[in-house]
Amino acid sequence: MKREGLPRIPKALTIAGSDSGGGAGIQADLKTFQELDVYGMSAITAITVQNTLGVSGVYPLPPAAAAEQIRAVGSDLGVDALKTGMLFDAEIIRAVAAEIRRFGWKRVVVDPVMIAKGGETLLRREAVAALREELLPLAQVVTPNLPEAEVLSGLPIRTMQERREAAKRIRAMGPELVVIKGGHDEGNTRVSESENVSVSGKSWPSSQAGVEVVDLVYDGSHFTELAGLRVQTVHTHGTGCTFSAALTAALAKGAALQEAVRTARAFIQAAIEDSLELGRGHGPTNHWAYRRRQEVPL
Numbered sequence: 001m002k003r004e005g006l007p008r009i010p011k012a013l014t015i016a017g018s019d020s021g022g023g024a025g026i027q028a029d030l031k032t033f034q035e036l037d038v039y040g041m042s043a044i045t046a047i048t049v050q051n052t053l054g055v056s057g058v059y060p061l062p063p064a065a066a067a068e069q070i071r072a073v074g075s076d077l078g079v080d081a082l083k084t085g086m087l088f089d090a091e092i093i094r095a096v097a098a099e100i101r102r103f104g105w106k107r108v109v110v111d112p113v114m115i116a117k118g119g120e121t122l123l124r125r126e127a128v129a130a131l132r133e134e135l136l137p138l139a140q141v142v143t144p145n146l147p148e149a150e151v152l153s154g155l156p157i158r159t160m161q162e163r164r165e166a167a168k169r170i171r172a173m174g175p176e177l178v179v180i181k182g183g184h185d186e187g188n189t190r191v192s193e194s195e196n197v198s199v200s201g202k203s204w205p206s207s208q209a210g211v212e213v214v215d216l217v218y219d220g221s222h223f224t225e226l227a228g229l230r231v232q233t234v235h236t237h238g239t240g241c242t243f244s245a246a247l248t249a250a251l252a253k254g255a256a257l258q259e260a261v262r263t264a265r266a267f268i269q270a271a272i273e274d275s276l277e278l279g280r281g282h283g284p285t286n287h288w289a290y291r292r293r294q295e296v297p298l
């Protein structure tokens with residue numbers, strides 16, 4: 001039956017690695033798309049053997065496997081927005097970039113995944129040049145964490161001024177918007193001074209609240225600092241994947257860039273705050289927290 005007269009369904013594609021533990025990679029992306037009412041599709045680049053204790057195996061797929069998956073969905077279902085995550089090597093990056101160019105996709109979010117929380121390599125060091133030269137020119141948004149921003153820009157980042165300088169250098173590589181995420185900046189955060197700290201409708205006494213986490217957004221003319229409450233938790237596996245997937249879902253639904261970034265911040269904040277406490281190590285975030293909060297106002 002045709003869906004005549006019904007709203008069209010936004011569709012998003014993730015090109016990334018599989019995380020058997022379900023907290024990061026393809027699994028986090030598809031869960032996030034679903035939670036934001038976006039139809040999710042995937043092109044898998046590598047299989048990782050992972051749980052909350054870490055990565056114990058990485059099996060990259062041949063570059064043709066990624067390319068064929070992308071062509072299969074692109075030529076049939078259509079793609080309103082896409083994101084890339086773990087790409088592992090330069091050949092896979094080149095194959096993915098060629099498909100993005102072939103279809104002429106513009107709503108492209110590049111999450112330049114390099115190293116897992118436990119230190120395992122998810123992108124070969126020699127592939128960084130391909131990421132810079134092949135993929136960043138095709139990106140509308142790039143979302144490095146602090147170590148990734150240092151690698152991409154070639155600058156050490158200790159201060160907010162250095163973060164701004166790195167954002168400028170990365171933007172010069174092609175993306176319209178650069179988001180440097182502050183999750184890794186544990187030692188250099190601002191202490192919240194207000195009596196009560198409120199993030200996405202929930203508030204804490206400042207004694208509990210502690211420090212902020214700040215994501216820096218640069219659009220070529222303005223810097224915006226998106227601050228949220230830093231949740232004291234070990235359950236942050238897949239935060240970057242989930243953030244970039246929420247951003248991609250919002251773009252697929254037609255949101256403007258800055259609005260999409262704000263949706264992603266609210267989504268990941270809820271997912272970290274309402275922890276699931278799963279596994280014996282760094283557990284996943286809670287992908288249904290954001291939707292539950294919309295359904296049941298606090």
Ligand SMILES: Nc1ncnc2c1ncn2[C@@H]1O[C@H](COP(=O)(O)OP(=O)(O)OP(=O)(O)O)[C@@H](O)[C@H]1O
Pocket residue numbers: 024117144145146181182183184213214215228229230231232233236237238239240241243265268269272
């Ligand atoms: N403890 C925390 N409390 C609140 N927000 C956080 C926390 N840690 C990370 N975030 C947010 O999560 C998002 C992802 O940031 P992060 O810097 O952790 O990315 P990442 O390192 O790429 O993630 P991953 O570790 O999954 O690769 C950002 O919006 C960041 O502000």
Ligand SMILES: Cc1ncc(COP(=O)(O)O)c(N)n1
Pocket residue numbers: 016017018019024025026048085086113115116117118122236237238239240241
């Ligand atoms: C397949 C895959 N993609 C990305 C990450 C990064 O997430 P994290 O840094 O939280 O481990 C990961 N661990 N696995």
